[in-house]
Amino acid sequence: MRRTLGTLSALVLLTTPAVAQEARTAAATPRPMTFDDVIALRAVNDAQISPDGKWVAYTVSRADLEQNASDADIWLVSTAGEPPNRLTTNKKSDTSPRWSPDGKRLAFISAREEKPQLFMMSPFGGEPERLTENKGGVRALAWSPDGKSIAFIADQEPTAEEEKRVKEKDDAIVVDTNYKFSRLWVIDPATKKARLIATGEMMASDPQWSPDGTRIAFTTNPTPRADDNALTDIWVVPTASGTPKKLVDNAGPDYAPRWSPDGTQIAYVTSAGFDVRQVQLAVIPAAGGTPRMVAPQFLQQPSAPAWSPDGRTLYFGAAVRTTSQLFAVPAAGGTPRALTDVRGVIGGGTFSRDGREVAFTLSDGQKPADVQVATIGNGPLAPRQLTDHNPQVRDLALGKAEVVTWKSSDGMEMDGILLYPTGYVAGKRYPTVASIHGGPSGAWTQTFAASSGNPGQVLAGQGFAVFYPNPRGSSGYGESFLRANIKDWGGGDYRDIQTGIDALVARGIADSTRLAQTGWSYGGYMTAWTLTQTNRFKAVVVGAGLTDMYSMYATNDIPRTLDGYFGAEPWNDTTEYRKRSAMTFIKNARTPTLILHGQADQRVPIGQAQELYAGLKKNGVPVQLVFYPREPHGLQEPRHQLDKMKREVEWIRRWTLREQTALVP
Numbered sequence: 238m239r240r241t242l243g244t245l246s247a248l249v250l251l252t253t254p255a256v257a258q259e260a261r262t263a264a265a266t267p268r269p270m271t272f273d274d275v276i277a278l279r280a281v282n283d284a285q286i287s288p289d290g291k292w293v294a295y296t297v298s299r300a301d302l303e304q305n306a307s308d309a310d311i312w313l314v315s316t317a318g319e320p321p322n323r324l325t326t327n328k329k330s331d332t333s334p335r336w337s338p339d340g341k342r343l344a345f346i347s348a349r350e351e352k353p354q355l356f357m358m359s360p361f362g363g364e365p366e367r368l369t370e371n372k373g374g375v376r377a378l379a380w381s382p383d384g385k386s387i388a389f390i391a392d393q394e395p396t397a398e399e400e401k402r403v404k405e406k407d408d409a410i411v412v413d414t415n416y417k418f419s420r421l422w423v424i425d426p427a428t429k430k431a432r433l434i435a436t437g438e439m440m441a442s443d444p445q446w447s448p449d450g451t452r453i454a455f456t457t458n459p460t461p462r463a464d465d466n467a468l469t470d471i472w473v474v475p476t477a478s479g480t481p482k483k484l485v486d487n488a489g490p491d492y493a494p495r496w497s498p499d500g501t502q503i504a505y506v507t508s509a510g511f512d513v514r515q516v517q518l519a520v521i522p523a524a525g526g527t528p529r530m531v532a533p534q535f536l537q538q539p540s541a542p543a544w545s546p547d548g549r550t551l552y553f554g555a556a557v558r559t560t561s562q563l564f565a566v567p568a569a570g571g572t573p574r575a576l577t578d579v580r581g582v583i584g585g586g587t588f589s590r591d592g593r594e595v596a597f598t599l600s601d602g603q604k605p606a607d608v609q610v611a612t613i614g615n616g617p618l619a620p621r622q623l624t625d626h627n628p629q630v631r632d633l634a635l636g637k638a639e640v641v642t643w644k645s646s647d648g649m650e651m652d653g654i655l656l657y658p659t660g661y662v663a664g665k666r667y668p669t670v671a672s673i674h675g676g677p678s679g680a681w682t683q684t685f686a687a688s689s690g691n692p693g694q695v696l697a698g699q700g701f702a703v704f705y706p707n708p709r710g711s712s713g714y715g716e717s718f719l720r721a722n723i724k725d726w727g728g729g730d731y732r733d734i735q736t737g738i739d740a741l742v743a744r745g746i747a748d749s750t751r752l753a754q755t756g757w758s759y760g761g762y763m764t765a766w767t768l769t770q771t772n773r774f775k776a777v778v779v780g781a782g783l784t785d786m787y788s789m790y791a792t793n794d795i796p797r798t799l800d801g802y803f804g805a806e807p808w809n810d811t812t813e814y815r816k817r818s819a820m821t822f823i824k825n826a827r828t829p830t831l832i833l834h835g836q837a838d839q840r841v842p843i844g845q846a847q848e849l850y851a852g853l854k855k856n857g858v859p860v861q862l863v864f865y866p867r868e869p870h871g872l873q874e875p876r877h878q879l880d881k882m883k884r885e886v887e888w889i890r891r892w893t894l895r896e897q898t899a900l901v902p
Contacts, residue, residue: 269698290589602638636697673756689878835868
C-alpha cells in the first residue's frame with residue numbers, strides 16, 4: 238500500500254537548513270484564503286468502521302480542474318493512529334465502501350465504467366475486481382450476514398429497441414410514462430451470478446439484510462419523479478423467493494429500516510404526513526404490526542438509526558441548532574441522551590461489531606471534515622482524530638466564527654453564525670454580506686465556510702464580515718420553528734434576517750452603508766424578495782432563485798413542496814402566490830443584481846432567472862445574468878464552481894466597495 242506520509246518525510250530530509258528556515262518564516266505569516274484554495278480542498282466522507290473496529294474505510298473527493306470533474310477515492314486508516322493509505326487511484330469516482338462481515342474485503346461502487354458498477358477488493362493489497370455488468374448502473378449495496386452474497390440496487394436496463402431508438406435519435410419523451418425503475422438484486426461475489434429479488438413498478442433503495450440472511454428490508458418510491466421522493470414505503474422480501482410485503486401502512490414517508498440484532502423488530506424513520514413536519518424514530522415488529530414511536534417528545538430530526546449489539550439501545554444523529562450530534566435512546570422508548578457535545582458538524586456514524594467503537598467525520602468553523610473515532614461508554618464521547626487531509630488550512634489566515642443571537646420583530650428568539658473578517662479589530666465597522674441558506678428547511682451550521690456554495694472564508698480574507706442567519710423555517714430548532722413560515726414566505730423569515738443585520742449594526746460590527754446579500758435556491762428566493770422590499774443593500778447575488786411563485790409551481794420538479802408551504806395550488810389561491818413573488822414588486826427594485834443559474838436546472842427552472850433579469854433590465858437596474866451549461870440545481874463542474882465564486886465576490890466588491898475593477902468576462 239502507498240504511504241504518502243513516508244514520501245513527504247523523505248522530502249523534508251533533503252531540505253537544506255536555510256530553505257527550511259525560509260519555509261518556516263513563510264508559514265509563520267498566514268495569508269488569506271483564495272478561490273484556488275477552496276477548489277483544492279479535499280472532502281472527507283462516508284467513514285465506515287471495520288467489524289473488528291481496527292480500521293476505517295472512507296472517501297476523499299477532490300476537484301480536478303483539468304478533467305472538469307470531481308474524483309472520489311477510497312482510503313483506509315487504522316484506528317490505532319497510523320497514517321492513512323489511499324486504496325483506489327482511478328480518475329473516476331469510487332464511492333460507498335462497505336466491509337464484508339469478516340473484515341477481509343471491501344465492496345464499493347465505481348464510475349470507472351460507462352455506468353457505475355459493483356467492485357470488490359482486499360483493503361490490505363490487490364486490485365479491485367469488477368462484479369457486475371449492469372447497463373442500468375449500480376446505486377447501493379449491502380453485504381449478507383454470512384458474507385456470501387451482496388444485495389445491490391440497479392436501474393432497469395434499456396431494451397434493445399430503446400437502445401436502437403436512442404442511437405437513431407428517435408427519442409421523443411412522453412412525460413410521466415415509460416419510467417425506468419430501480420430494482421433489488423443479489424449477487425454471489427464468488428461466481429458473479431446475480432438474481433433479481435424484487436420487481437414491480439417501484440424505485441428500490443437502501444437494502445438491509447435480516448440478521449439470519451433470510452429477508453431483506455428496503456425502501457421504495459412509486460416513480461423516479463423527484464416530486465415522489467417523499468412517498469417512501471418500507472418493504473420486506475424473502476431472499477430465496479417470494480413476494481415483497483409492505484411493512485408499514487402510513488400516509489407519510491417511512492424509510493431507513495434497520496433490523497434489531499435478534500431479527501424480531503425493525504427501527505425506521507417516519508412522518509405522519511407529507512406537509513412540512515419533522516420525522517421521528519419508530520420501531521415495528523419485523524413481521525408487521527403496530528409501530529410505536531421511540532422518542533415522541535424529541536425536538537430534533539433523527540437520521541437513520543443503528544442498534545446496539547444487545548438490542549437495548551438505538552443510536553442516531555440529529556441537527557441541534559447550528560451543530561449536529563450523536564444520540565442514544567432506549568429501544569423500548571424514552572428520552573434521547575446526547576453522546577457528543579461538539580461545536581461542529583458530525584457526519585454519519587458507523588459502529589464496530591461489538592458496539593464499542595464508532596467512526597464518523599467531524600468539521601467545525603476552523604477546519605474541514607476529517608475522520609474521527611470514539612469509544613462508547615457511560616459518559617460523553619471523546620473523539621480521536623485519525624486523518625488530516627487538509628493540513629494546508631493551518632497556514633491560512635481564517636476568520637473566526639461564532640454563534641450570534643437576536644430577537645426578531647415579533648420577539649422570536651433567533652440565532653445564526655457570524656464569520657468575522659480576518660484580522661478583525663473590535664470597534665471597527667466592516668462591509669457585511671448576509672448569506673441565506675436554501676431549503677427553506679436548511680440551516681447554517683458550524684462547519685468550515687469554504688466551498689463553491691459558501692466562499693465565506695474568502696470573503697473574510699478580503700475584509701468582509703459574513704452573516705449566516707437561520708430564520709424561521711430552518712431545521713434543527715424543533716417542529717414549531719420549522720413550520721413557522723408556512724403561508725408566510727417573505728414575511729417573518731424576511732424580518733428575521735433583517736433584524737439580525739440590524740443587531741450586527743447595533744453591535745458596531747456591520748457597516749450599514751456597505752451591505753450585500755447572497756443566496757442559492759430558497760436563499761435565492763429570499764434575496765430576490767429582499768431586492769424588491771428594501772434598498773438597504775448595495776449588491777445582491779441571486780443563485781438559482783425562485784422569483785415568480787405562480788409560474789414556478791407548474792414548471793419545477795417538486796410542486797408537492799409548494800403545496801406544503803402554500804396550502805394550495807396557485808390557481809386555487811392566486812392571491813397567496815402573487816403576494817409572495819418578487820416579480821409582483823419588481824418595480825421597487827433598485828439594487829445591482831447578479832443572477833447565477835444552472836441551465837439544466839429542473840428544481841428551479843431557468844424561466845425564474847429570465848423573469849427577474851427582464852424585470853430588472855426593463856426598469857433600468859444594473860443586472861447581469863449568467864447561465865451555466867449542463868448544470869442542474871447545484872453546480873457540479875469545478876470550472877463552473879470556480880467561476881461562480883469569482884463572479885459572486887467580484888460583484889459584491891464592485892458595488893459594495895465601489896471598486897471599478899473589470900468583472901469576470
